[in-house]
Amino acid sequence: MFVLGIESSCDETGVALVESGTSGLPRLAAHALHSQIAMHQAYGGVVPELASRDHIRRVLPLTQQVLSEAGHGLGDVDVVAYTRGPGLAGALLVGAGVACALGAALGKPVLGVHHLEGHLLSPFLSADPPEFPFVALLVSGGHTQLMRVDGVGRYALLGETIDDAAGEAFDKSAKLMGLPYPGGPWLAKLAEQGDATAFKLPRPLLHSGDLDFSFAGLKTAVLTQARKLGDDLEARKADLAASTQAAIVDVLLKKSLAALEQSDLKRLVVAGGVGANRALRAQLDAACARRGVRVHYPELHLCTDNGAMIAMAAAMRLQCGLQAPTDRYAFDVKPR
Numbered sequence: 485m486f487v488l489g490i491e492s493s494c495d496e497t498g499v500a501l502v503e504s505g506t507s508g509l510p511r512l513a514a515h516a517l518h519s520q521i522a523m524h525q526a527y528g529g530v531v532p533e534l535a536s537r538d539h540i541r542r543v544l545p546l547t548q549q550v551l552s553e554a555g556h557g558l559g560d561v562d563v564v565a566y567t568r569g570p571g572l573a574g575a576l577l578v579g580a581g582v583a584c585a586l587g588a589a590l591g592k593p594v595l596g597v598h599h600l601e602g603h604l605l606s607p608f609l610s611a612d613p614p615e616f617p618f619v620a621l622l623v624s625g626g627h628t629q630l631m632r633v634d635g636v637g638r639y640a641l642l643g644e645t646i647d648d649a650a651g652e653a654f655d656k657s658a659k660l661m662g663l664p665y666p667g668g669p670w671l672a673k674l675a676e677q678g679d680a681t682a683f684k685l686p687r688p689l690l691h692s693g694d695l696d697f698s699f700a701g702l703k704t705a706v707l708t709q710a711r712k713l714g715d716d717l718e719a720r721k722a723d724l725a726a727s728t729q730a731a732i733v734d735v736l737l738k739k740s741l742a743a744l745e746q747s748d749l750k751r752l753v754v755a756g757g758v759g760a761n762r763a764l765r766a767q768l769d770a771a772c773a774r775r776g777v778r779v780h781y782p783e784l785h786l787c788t789d790n791g792a793m794i795a796m797a798a799a800m801r802l803q804c805g806l807q808a809p810t811d812r813y814a815f816d817v818k819p820r
């Protein structure tokens with residue numbers, strides 16, 4: 485069975501084709517991605533209307549590219565999957581509209597996928613896929629969650645952010661330092677040349693005893709520090725970036741270890757854009773190795789939004805009979 489997946493929740497248009505049998509993990513046949521980052525950079529953030537228009541421009545050429553790379557045609561597609569939410573409403577509607585139009589034209593059913601489930605299952609696309617059960621740390625631009633995952637669709641939320649997401653903390657702090665959008669990767673790069681102990685920044689909720697996160701206070705502390713530095717900010721930027729990254733990574737690390745301990749599991753899956761962060765990976769790898777815990781990540785290029793994770797999540801849900809695709813094409817999206 486071939487599942488075509490379309491991702492358009494934010495600023496990346498992603499399309500992928502996944503092949504799945506009755507058993508064994510579905511396999512990625514081809515995928516293509518167009519990032520709108522360059523387009524939004526001039527505005528310092530995503531402009532929703534521009535995002536929607538660009539998804540419209542890109543989605544069909546990307547679909548043709550994927551099918552041609554996989555050596556298949558539209559007629560070979562059995563199910564069309566799309567991101568149903570969360571995300572920008574207009575952007576989501578493009579993917580949903582195109583998926584349902586393709587489904588209706590081909591006489592094939594469609595399936596709406598939760599964007600976070602896509603991220604969560606993206607490590608199954610890697611050469612070293614995890615096994616259930618595991619603890620998942622889901623860290624993206626919009627979400628920060630710890631979950632116990634017992635199987636496809638069997639997710640228990642252990643903790644989440646009560647305000648900003650980890651990616652947001654990276655992005656907003658980076659913006660305060662005058663770095664381009666999206667700030668996360670830029671801040672991480674700058675941090676490599678800085679001293680992580682240069683500034684004492686808060687680690688909110690580190691000792692709260694639960695598995696919740698809070699990053700809003702950190703952003704305020706970075707702002708206060710940046711103001712205090714004034715003209716010296718430019719010269720101390722790398723130190724501030726390194727200290728900010730250390731604070732975020734420290735909280736993510738400690739809470740992940742606490743979640744592993746509480747659930748008595750020896751497997752951790754890290755997914756979402758912030759999962760691409762090298763400092764986070766290095767610290768998790770070291771701490772988990774000491775505890776005999778195996779850590780699984782998506783491949784670096786599949787950490788941020790992409791179509792492969794949507795096609796994969798759909799294929800895995802279909803394979804275990806969790807969800808039947810539908811031929812009712814009156815689609816809706818769930819921005820929140």
Ligand code: KG4
Nearest residue numbers: 624625626651668669757758760761788789
């Ligand atoms: O998962 P994702 O592509 O989109 C959402 O679903 O939100 O995550 C995007 C987030 C952004 O906040 C971005 O700055 C962050 O992931 N990010 C990083 C890195 N690469 C992407 N944050 C820190 N270090 C990185 N290397």
Ligand code: ZN
Nearest residue numbers: 603624788789
């Ligand atoms: Zn995402």
